[in-house]
Amino acid sequence: MARSANNSKQAAKKKPMLDMTAPDMKAPKTIELRVLRYCPSKDSAPAFGSFQVPYTDDMSVLQALQEIKATLDGSLAFRWSCRMAVCGSCGMMINGEPKLACNTFLRDLAPKPVTIEPLQNFPIERDLVVTVGDFVKKIESIYPYIMPKAPKTIEQGTYLQTPAQMEEYASFADCINCMLCYAACPQFGANPDFIGPGAMALLQRYSSDSRDGGQQARLDRIRGEDGVWSCTAVGLCSEVCPKQVDPANAVNQNKSKSALDFFLSRLRSKESVS
Amino acid sequence: MSESRPYLRAQPRHWWAHQPYRAYTIRELSGVALAIYAAILLAGLVCLARGPDAFEAFRHFLASPVSLLIHLLLLAAAIWHMWTWFQILPKTMPKLVWRGKLIRQDVMSRTATLAAVACSIALLALFVVVGANI
């Protein structure tokens, strides 16, 4: 009795090298990608193009775009780099939500068609590539570097910081500048001059760093209508952030600081109010 | 080199009515309910200033089914306001570190909501005490 049981166990272990009944080995499944196309020298306005892309369950949307570019339409333009959600290049609207293409998988979207558009609220340069110049200027405008509270010379040694002090700014330091938060923010959509969640996250990364003494300089930059006061606490920026930076926290804690500064500044000097 | 002619898609006029923004719009409109309640209080104040007859008419309205329905709707809106208020509250605070670890935002929200419920209960208790002693 025992021997036949062993034999059937042996038989069960001996599987063929290639399982021809596995899903991947049948006729390749395809998925439709509807991509918003725009070429300024040819088109007056963006319009959707459709592609049938063969795919496997491990493919990301980025890989599907690369498949299109390699085999179906070499003129498709899109940004990408690391393929692993750390460079922030491949942000785009996937089925109406701001997402990183390398971090969004076809298996979760199939079998329905996938709609791909460039990031909302940004001018389109071409296809899925948007203009980022203003975003860079906003980052530059908030003193994105440590301005030491108590400067030390090299001989005096390094600036020391406890782990608890680092926790105060840690999440804000994780920002990869992917701009998904700007795509989600309706106030940025309404007012392109709004400094926005990403720049505010970077601001708070420095202002809440224990080594930094530039808090007032940064508050002076965000005290206007286009600064922190365009935010209405929608909170979607933090929901779409792929790195859990929590930019909503960065913006809204600066409302209290800016409000306090509003009153304290009158004690310091006479400035005109808009 | 092809020309550069950036194309900005206009923000949809009714963005606030569609997901994912609808919840935010509803949350903000709960403020209108609070204004309606304040208006009822102000109306009571007007009637109080006009004299006992006017105020009795106000009390008579308060005891009507219409007023009860309105207040129940206002109560629902006030509870929704309270709930969403404390969901946002942690966003307005700096990162708090306790014993080396960040205090989580959902913990802050829950604690604050419980504190608020306690405040409302305390106020009701005050009303009971005052009511027993007048």
Added chain:
Amino acid sequence: MSRPKDSPLPKRTIAPLFWLMFGAGGMLAALFGPALILATGVMIPFGWGLPQSLDSYANVLALARNPIGKLVLLAVIALLFWHAAERLFLTLKDMRAAPVWLLRWLTYGVAAVLTVVAFALLLAIGF
């Protein structure tokens, strides 16, 4: 690279004033709103759990004539109006319902008028 110190400082906005009042009113409503609405709108008028005599003319008049009572009534009414005004202003601005300057008058302006009215009534009621 554009340097921050090369560009002029942004003009201050008075938005913080309205935001602070929005915050105060919102906190007041969050802490005490449900109890107030339940007590004044449901329990007292129908005598459920609280005596109907609580909001008698004599009692409410005594409250409104008391200096602290006046402060409480003014604070509750005014702060709720200012909280609603800020929220309504921002929501109507989201909806692009009217030019921004008009929305300011319709929301903040009305809240200011109602605050003055409440203040005047409380004075008229006397001590």
